Amino acid sequence: MSLFEKYPVSITNSLSGKKEVFTPLKSPFVGLYSCGPTVYNEVHLGNLRTFTAFDVVYRYLTHIGYKVRYVRNITDAGHLTNDAGEGVDRIEESARLEQLEPMEIVQKYTFSFHEVCRIFNILPPTIEPTATGHIVEQIEMVKKILANGYAYEVNGSVYFDVRKFMEKYKYGELSGRNIDDLLEGTRELDRQDEKRNAVDFAIWKAVSPNHIQRWPSPWGEGIPGWHLECSAMGTKYLGEQFDIHGGGMDLKFPHHECEIAQSIGAYGKTPVRYWMHSNMLTVNGEKMSKSKGNSFLPRELFTGTHPLLSKAYSPMAVRFFMLQSHYSSTLDFSNEALQAAEKGYKKLSNALSTLKKLDHPGVSGKQDEELLKLIDEAYRNMSDDFNTAKTLAVLFEMSSRINDIKSGNYKLTDLDSDTFQKFKSAYVTFMEDVLGLQEEGSQNHEVLDGVIRVMIELRKKARTDRNYTLSDKIRDDLKALGVQLMDGKDGEISYTIE
C-alpha cells in the first residue's frame, strides 16, 4: 500500500470552494502546473511565497509516491498591461530603462530567479517552459479557437469572444464573476476599442513597428496574449485536461478565468480538475506588490538592509516563516514575526542535527505508540490540504522527544530499534524532503570545523584545570564571532554557527 493510499490527499479546490479528495486522472501520475514569474524584474518575497507553496505541494505529492510532472513556466514574452492594448509592455520597458535587449533582460532575470530558488531550496520543476519557446503552439491554439468560432480578428489582433462563448459555456465560474456586472461597469470605455465587448481579451496582439519583441503569425506580426501561454504549454506537456493548476490568488481573475475559457474554446473541455490559489503576503495588512512599493527583495533580507528590518535573516528562517501559515491564508510580514520564526526554525534545525548523530544502541526496548502516532499525524496534516502549519506543530513535538533523548530523559535502550528508525527517518524526511528545511551553517566548512574542534579541546583542558577565566574567554570570543559553544552533561562540547 502506497503512502498516498494510506493518507489520501484533500485539496481546497478554488473551483468549488470546497475541500475535495484528490484523485488524479491517471494515478500514480500527477500533472501539476503552476504559474511562474514574468522575468522583467527581480522576484520579491510575495512571489516567493507562492513558489514555496507549490514547491511543497510538489515535494509532498512526490514523497507519498505520486509520479509528478511539474510544469512551471517562465513568462519571457512581453505583454501589454491591459487587454485593450494600451499600457506598457513590462519587458520592453525594462529593456529601454536598462538599455538592454529584451532577450538580455529576460536572461538576466531568469538567472536571478533560479539563483533565488536555489537559495530558498525551491526545487526546479520537471519542465520549465518559456513563452517565447512556444510561440508556434500558441499560434496553433489561436487558430483552433478561431476555427471554433470563439474569437475574431481585428487589425491583426485576435480577441476571445466571451459573449459567444457564453452561449454554450459558463464564464466567470472560478472567480465568481457576474459578466453582466462587468459589462455594465465598463460599457463607457468601449467606444474606441477594437474589442466587441469589454470582457473580451486578446489572444494575439498586433504591435506597433517600434516594438522589439515580435513574431510573425497568420494575422501579421505581433505577440501572444498573456493568458494564452499557460494554456498552450499546460496542454502540450500535461494534456488537454490535467490534475492541478496553481498560482497566486491575484491571478484568479482574469488570468485563470481566461485560461479556462480559452482551453474550452479550443478543445471543448475544462482544462483543470483542481485549482489551487495561494494567498498574499502582506505588509502592515496590505498586499506586498511592486506597484505599491512595499515589496522586499531576497537580498534585502540576507543583508538586513531594508528599513523595516533590524537585522539580516537567513533563507531557511524565511522559508520556515512562510510554512508556519497555511498557503490559503494571508500572511503578515514583519520584523518581529521573522525574529520569532528564526528562533523556531533554529530549534527544529538543532534537533535535526542532534538526531542525525543519534544511533540506536541495538538493545531491544519496546515500541513507543506516542512516537508512531506523531509520524502518523504528520502525514495526516500534510494530506489535509498541505497544512504545513499543523505539520510544523508535530515536528516541534518530535523535536522535544529528540531533545529528551539527547539529555538522557528518554533512554534509547527503552525504545525498540525499529520504532527509532521510523521516527528518525520521518523527522529527517519531513524536514528536508517535504518541507525543504535544510540545516544551515555547520556543514560544508571542514577547515572551520577543524579549527573550532581545536578551540574546544583547549577549552576542555582549561575547564578540567578549573581555569575558568581562560575557558570563558574562549567561549566569549567565539561567541562574538558567531560560534556558540554548548557544554553537554557528559563533558562533551557542541557548537552552532550563527
Next chain:
RNA sequence: GGUCUCGUGGCCGAGUGGCUAGGCUGAGCUCUGCAAAAGCUCCUACAGCGGUUCGAAUCCGCUCGAGACCUCCA
C-alpha cells in the same frame, strides 16, 4: 459600486460544533563553575450583539473593523 475573504491570548499563527494547536515573548524552577542549550510550570484567547443547539471560536443574522479582486502583479 459589484464579488469575495478575514477579524483568535503581549506578538505571529493553526483550528471549524464538545477534546492541549504550535512558535516567539515574559515570569518562576531544574540542570550547569558560570553561561548557552534543553526540560518542567505559569500567564489561556477566540471583534461586538443577537439567534440555532444539550453544547459554538467553529453554524445563522446584524453591527463594527481590516483586506483582496473587479487594470499589470505570485
